[in-house]
Amino acid sequence: MSKKKKIKAIGLIVEDISDYNSFKIIISRVLQKNNLTFKKAIGNGCGKMRRKALSYADTLSRKGCDLVILVHDLDRNNLKTLKADLDKLMDKSRVKNKFVCIPIEEIEGWFLGDPEGIRDAFNLIRTPKIKGRPESVTSPKEKLEDYVYQCSNKFKLYLNTQHNELLSNSLDLEKISAKCKSFKNLEEFIKEFDY
Structure with a gap:
């Protein structure tokens, strides 16, 4: 069995600070x-993040990151086209270990994979009835x-900038992995390395 590559630092290219904290x-x-x-590296929006992805990745590499993950919401884009475009950008980077993570449609889609966890995190009266697959x-x-x-x-409000860290900390990641292919892809990739 081959030895796993040792990773010293993980670079995250994300849209905003909330995504950075959640992914950490x-x-x-x-x-x-x-x-x-x-x-x-904070993109402050997908457009700017996409334009600057290559320079962000190379900067993170110079700062000692030997693994860089680019996180880009799918939103209403075509998955194959977006993935191909972002992979092409990242392939030009000096970073050896890189991954393009596309939450479908966005990280909140992953959170919908654990309705009981949402209920518990917010101390809700009822469990949300989420129909179909979260993605x-x-x-x-x-x-x-x-x-x-x-x-x-109608008593509590969800604000992604305030509550995504809470959900990232408290939801059942096994349930999310079983229901969300884009989450499972990230999970499998990061487990390929030694930290």
Whole structure:
């Protein structure tokens, strides 16, 4: 069996600070390690992030990141086209170990994979009834807002910038992995290395 590559620091190219904090938590939980080193490049929107992805990746590499993950919401894009475009960009980078993570449609879609966890995290009166697979939900951020509001009898509000860290810390990642292919792809990739 070949030895896993040792990773010293993980670089995250993300849209905003909320995504950075959420992905740090999720990756640490998946790997069951709380002493990982992360560095960030914040795109402040998908358009700018896509334009600057290559320079962000190379900067993170110079800062000591030997693994770089680019996180780009699918939103309403075509998955194959977006993945091909982002992979092509990242292939030009000097980083040897890189991964393009495309949450479908966005990270909130993953969160919908654990309705009981959402109920518990927000101390809701009822468990959200989420129909179908989480990655098939249109506008999952807005849906999550609605579930929290309705299942708290219109008492609580979900704000992604405030609550995504809470959800990243508390939801059942095994349930999310079983229901969300884009999450499982990230999980399998990061487990290929030694930290």
